[in-house]
Amino acid sequence: MIIELHLLQSFPVSNLNRDDVGQPKTATFGGHTRGRISSQCLKRSARLLFNEHGLDTTETGVRTKRLLTNAAELLVAQGRDADEAARVVEVGLEVLGFGVNPATGLTQYLWFVGRQAIDLLAEFCNQQWDRLSAAATDKQKAKEKTTKDGAKEPKPVKIKPSKDDLDAARRILDATRVADVALFGRMIADNKDFNVDAASQVAHAISTHAVVNEFDYYTAVDDLKPDGESGADMIGTVDFNSACYYRYANLDLTTLTSNLGGDSDLAARAAQAWLSAFIHAVPSGKQNSMAARTMPDTLLGVVREHGAWNLANAFLAPVTEPDLMAASTDRLMRHFTQLRGFYGTTAIRDVAAASVTGQLPASDAGEVVPTLDAFTSRVLTAAQA
Structure with missing residues (x-):
């Protein structure tokens, strides 16, 4: 059984995941520059939350x-x-x-x-x-x-x-007995006996719209400077952007259980920690100076027997409407509905959709849930049935 998690999350002024020169990471998608958060960054952000979402420290690694x-x-x-x-x-x-x-x-x-x-x-x-x-x-x-x-x-x-x-x-x-190694895998070039195939795949998050990186020019003043002196004592720039990101990850429960030596109880708790941690994960980059602490607005969970659908192509043409979240949600749900109509739904066990704002166009009313608890409960129940 496979769990897919699709999230739309908007961040204000932020530099959550920067490149080698300090700028927010970007990618060209659909011919336009998009904001990007690397999969490695998202995995680490989630992994550091596992012990807050049901896993003991003895069940996670370093x-x-x-x-x-x-x-x-x-x-x-x-x-x-x-x-x-x-x-x-x-x-x-x-x-x-x-x-x-x-x-x-x-x-x-x-x-x-x-x-x-x-x-x-x-x-x-x-x-x-x-x-x-x-x-x-x-x-x-x-x-x-x-x-x-x-x-x-x-x-x-x-x-x-x-x-x-x-x-x-x-x-x-x-x-x-190490849940995060079982989830994200391990590769050791010199000895394949120690390799672990990842049970979870995580995509780079990309903005649903075109993005242009900006920079903040800042100054600082010496508090003990004599009154007669003027001017800044430190100047600099910090790069940032603001973007609505599409995030995607999936989890193969069969591989996870196998990686954990067949322990179905630990696999179930690891799956719960994975789902909750990814929803709550926020990268730590430049948070002390920008505090971009937001939560996902739109959540789509899909439980399927096989296959996987990354829905990034919903945003191949960048969103241009003023309400980026509403327009991105509309794109996401309509694209998912189109894929279901074209490829069929025989592999899909269940679907759960949720939105903080309550805007979920093109979604089946029977698949909409009102709260995060209802969302995670429905997804995990379907995956473990």
Whole structure:
């Protein structure tokens, strides 16, 4: 079963997701420049809300390069020497097949792991302490000899894990109880055994209308400046736009349940957290200076047995009417109705539509719900029936 979530959300002056030069991200769609919020930004914004919407912290993960430092801190708390613990964990990661930058102590990849991974890594290092400590000592001596001889330090050699070490790595990276890894997937180029196929697909949000980025010229004045002096003490510009965005995401419940080791209860709670978190997710970019804290106005949920319809083509021609939300809602609902009429509805299990303003043209009255609670309840009930 697949859940599709379609949202229309208008933001005032904002720079929610900026590019490498600080401007709000954009995309050309239908021959016109649109405002854009990347799928990565939306996923992170939603993922950070999962624990507020029904998932325990033990059921969600972290993205980090700092496995070494965190595991070493655990070992120190257990009585190990700090310097030796760091060297042992570094070697431990290497024998498990994980590259480490010796200069920074950071892993080669930004790992997406369960929170228990740090505890399990520290436990592995404790169990293998003598072997890893001896290897760390040999490594340190070789490094000191290289430095003494004035030779260039060799690049770290990637170690192929033994069967036992590979089994330990699987335990450390096990994600069958980690809901957000199950939802958004994980890709590790060096070892496909640790990859997880994402159960959720998330589109880049695009504005339903053409957008031109603007900029705010600001000044600041020194509060302690003498009265006789005038002029600004700091000037600058901040880029922004304001736009009504179409947001789309879907969730394959079969894949989610499989990723979670067949645990249907955890999959159901993860689906509920996914749905609620995506509705409430707002990117954090420039919020302290712009406070663009708005909620979606139009919500459309579709539960289907197979297939998926991104409704972005409803806005291939940009909306130009003064009431952007009303016109965008009309476009969205009419496009969905047209697709249903042309392709049929045999795969669709149920539809729920809701609007803060109550404007839902071209929608079936039996599919309209009055509140957010009614919307999420109807979607989840249909998906889990």
